[in-house]
Amino acid sequence: MIYCPKCGTANRDGSKFCNECGESFGSQTRIKCPNCDTWNPVQNVFCSACGHRIVSLPPKPGVEAPPAIKGLSLPVKPGIGTEEDRSAATPGGEEDIPAWLRELEASLSAEGAAGKAALTEPAEVPDWLRDLRDSLVGEPPEVAEEGLPDRLAALRPTAPPAQPAAPPPAAEEEELPDWLAALRPTAPPAPPAAPPPAAEEEELPDWLVPSEEGLAEGETLVRAEIPDWLLTLKPRELRKEEEVEAPTPAKEAVVEETGLLAGLQDILPVEIIIAQPRLAKAGEEIAPVIETPQARLFAQIVARPPTVASKVMPRPQAGLLALLPRWILSIALIAALTLPLLLDRPLLARTIEPAPTVSSLYETISRLGSGARVLVAFDYDPTTSSEMDVVAQTLIGHLMDRQARIVAVSLLPAGPASAASLLADQAAAHPGYEEGYGRLYVNMGYLPGQVAAVRLLGESLEMALPCDFYGTSRADLELMGQVKELQDFDLILELTAGQDSLRWWIEQVGTPYGLPLAAGVSALVEPFARAYYQTGSQQLKGVVAGVPDALTYSALRSGGEGLTGIPAARLDSQLAGHLLFIVAILVSNVAYLVQRSRRES
């Protein structure tokens, strides 16, 4: 916990700025644990979350850093250098490295990978590295990594040669990827085969010195270990027994597939390096000292105008679907659905075989006495109204046939509007109901709060339903005078296209109060609703699922004759749609198999 000196707010460990007032905590900074990604205060040596060592041993004096890169504010354990050391800046503009790397990346993307690999060849490569390269350079570069942008793949094999000469440009502490996090507090990287010139401890490069943090005195330097990432660079044959292979980072491991460093892991996590636009500030460039061939090459590259990175290519779609434009399928489907609807008579003769769930609901409603009170939840909105209206019409129609008193509610904001027009339509078709609003049926509007609303309904009907959809108070509605509490209802009918609301009614009302509950649902919810129809206590008295069920239900109401007219046409239309879908699946499979066998042969 860090307490803000300005406002006293407690901030998360390792915070750099106060969460409340933005005050900078100066010397306080934090280190990301390479093992578990937890942010730790800079004082920590071991991660407070997982105990992993986060500050590894400082560099041994003999191993000096390779040409330094400035612009790093690594949260190194303080005490490496003095004030003077920091002012003794190494050549190289502070911000130019990320810039050249980005331009390098940009320019390389335009060129062939293999050619570049030869160009960027360092003058002094360690023998082992040269052998390695020689054996690999002839291989054609291939972009094996799935989904990697081309330019990235092109960059990978070429950029790494710079690495033995210069440490990887590091980022601000927050941005360090795993491999760098492991490197951070340790010695500057030095290829074991090419020992860098010895240097005095005082001349440690700027980048090793914390730029912002105050230095704690009295810390001593300890001998460095060869960092893990460097170890991976070392050919397997040269490794000592005790130099175990570096653990593969948990995050996306970048394995070089081509070029010089094929097979090596996490050589240059390009993504992260480029991911530092903030580091680059134009106009602060300081001319680099051009001494080596590499440096000259880099200078040339930097001088080139940047090329714009290509956009991510859309994934190629295999199969016939890619060949046939989307709209052929669309037009075919629309045509297949429209034709049966345009015909006046059914194409096929059907007999009625209601599912047990459907006939069970039909019997439940048929048994209701005249004047039975039914709570109908219109938990669907225009999203599914094309389907649900068909279901609701037949069920509400049946209820009105049975002279039931209907109280409509909805858990969706847009539900009452659908309910209003549907109830009005059905009332107009049932003698006695035309003028019956308030007496025979009411629309109590939207119940806000989703599951909480259902629960509230069980606890206090009065509180949950203060007024109806049109703003009339419940006291002025005759029907509402008859229902004081939820138990006054003889049946609850849930009309929904979402399984959540069905579950809420069962959990919050059906089960606790033991009220008979039935459901008219979208076909989509069918498997789910069946689960409740089956449970031992029969939480649902019946289920009408989707248009086919609704059509058989209406056939039951009309006395069990075969399907005719519009319902039959709807079923025919559905059938045509299904046939088209099956054909599309089969065609796509055939196309796929043909393609695959062609590829294999």
Next chain:
Amino acid sequence: MTVLRRTLPAALAIATSLFVLAALFITNPLLDAIGTYFIDTAVIIAAFALFLGLFNVLRVHARKIRERQPGSLYSFVLIGAMLVVLVIGLPPIAGKPSGPSHPLIQWIFHNIQAPIQAALSALIVFFVITAACRLLRVRNAESALMLIVALLVLAGQVTIGLVPVLPAIREWILDVPAMAGVRGILLGVALGILLTSIRLVLGTERPYSD
């Protein structure tokens, strides 16, 4: 300061949660009343949150218009439509249908919102076809299994009264093996919800403070 910022919200969250939980699990009129009150309060807070949502929408699109980003004309349409609905719908009119039941709001709902919403959801069927064609390609045994099941269920769902066996097969698949899979997923999700909620109640993860 720390007490106010960290401890108080945590205590409030835990207390609220325990009261509502108690109301759910223990039958007691007083607990019920307290639980109901908290639930009601949550609903009211959620309604206030919509003010924030409204400002956010205005801000995002006003910015698009101000910066003349591509498509700012559409942002204009969006904000315009929203404001029209708000201006007509917000003022409460005593004695007359107002708000959502205002005739003009009803007209907008039935003739603009509902048809577009219904048409958009109908569009999903085209997406289902392309997605299914990709998923059901027989690459391996797994996709073959899915393909067979999908074809059997498809064949059974519109052949009611036409072919005798197929609807029965569909029903069995939905009732038995598919049900087992769905139930397993649901049970697992319930366990996940349970433990995530317990962690939240215990205050180990705090959405309400950092």
Next chain:
Amino acid sequence: MKEIGLVVLLLLLPILFFLSSRARAGKAGRLRSLPALEKLPGLVGRSAETGQPLHLSVGVGGLGGATTAETWAGLTLLGQLADEAAACDTPLIVTVADATVLPVAQDIVRRAYLRHGNPDGYESTQVRLIAPDPVAYAAGVMGLLERQPFTASVMVGSFGDEYLLMGETGARRGVRQVVGATDPRTLPLVYASADETLIGEEIFAGGAYTRKLPIQIGSLLTEDWARWVVIAAILVVAVFKILL
């Protein structure tokens, strides 16, 4: 029924504490790999590299309702991604459907930028409320994915089948998609359209895989433990039902 529930609930707590303490002591063992969660940091890097924004959705659920847990699962991943995005200065666009999520999501993103010393990097319009209605939300996000190039889209939370409007648009536009949902109706559609999926309860594992707090790992182990209890309960009840 209520009594059984209460017993289940009270039984879980000591187990959770015990397993969390084991996790704290480092005796938790390994967790199975979840590629979807492991690929998340890579998405931020890729996004920073291409300069194209990253999209994150926490679903159509809200806080304060029954989908609080799912929404929080999405917000946990938001916390992780926002941290990395703030560190890399990656443009991150968060879309929400429910207004209750808006202030919390904004807070998470803002604090992430503050923590990384870049308070100016945060803009309040990074977190956008599209529309409170699920289909309107899906349509809005679909338009976003259609007209603006995104590197990746992470959608974790509660989704209905309107998810497919976003998911297929993303797939067609070549957006890398990591999607997690709990609704069995949505899962096949997720499976068909996303590159990486979190199926069902896997979305709740986000914290344990990214932040690795002992209690988060402990809660996953408790979940595993509870699995056996559930299976045992099914068997015991089945035997009883046959005998009685």
Next chain:
Amino acid sequence: MDTGLLDTIGTAVAVILTLFVFSYLLGDNLLYRLAEHLFVGVAVGYAFVVAFHSVLIARLLDPLVQAVTEGNGGQVLLKLIALLLGGLLLFKPARRLSGPGNLSVAVLIGVGTALAIGGAVLGTLVPQVDASADLTRYVDRYGPGLGLFSGFVVLVGTAGTLLHFYFHRSEEGRLAGLRQRLVSSWGGLGRCFILIAFGAILAVTFLSRLSLLVGRIEFVLDSVRQVLGG
């Protein structure tokens, strides 16, 4: 205005907007974008109007006014607290004032977690365990042979699916080997059930969404018929 005329205009607008949306099938275009933005704008506005009237007025303002006129001090206080919590949330986006807003979020989280726990335990865990254990449930429907077999399949499949999501992988401990084998074999079987469920749900989703498309086509056809016929 004449209601009949308004209705006719309304139907025409509805049909045109439906066609605008379907124009997306030919690719993203101006008409579709127009419909999309119109829709999102109306949806946001409508949701706000509904919340304003059904919650802020019906659940907060009206009861508050009523309580004040009745002189019910306790009720007034409770409603004022609710009002305060709601109001505090509005300050959350302001950096310096976000602290008090956290109280409102805390209440939301408290209520939400409690409801989620209640739902998970009472609504799913207990009843679904009960249902999975009922081996004989299908006997009525499918006869003794297939019925018992089905009950057994559900039991094995449910448990297998649950095990498929097992998180822990560890070889330590005496029972670990056995557990690991059980999880991988039974859980592997569970994966088959998940795939079967996926295939079935995909087909069912198609049916449901196809019904929506049929409904929309019917709507357009009916409207066109009306215009032609009358």
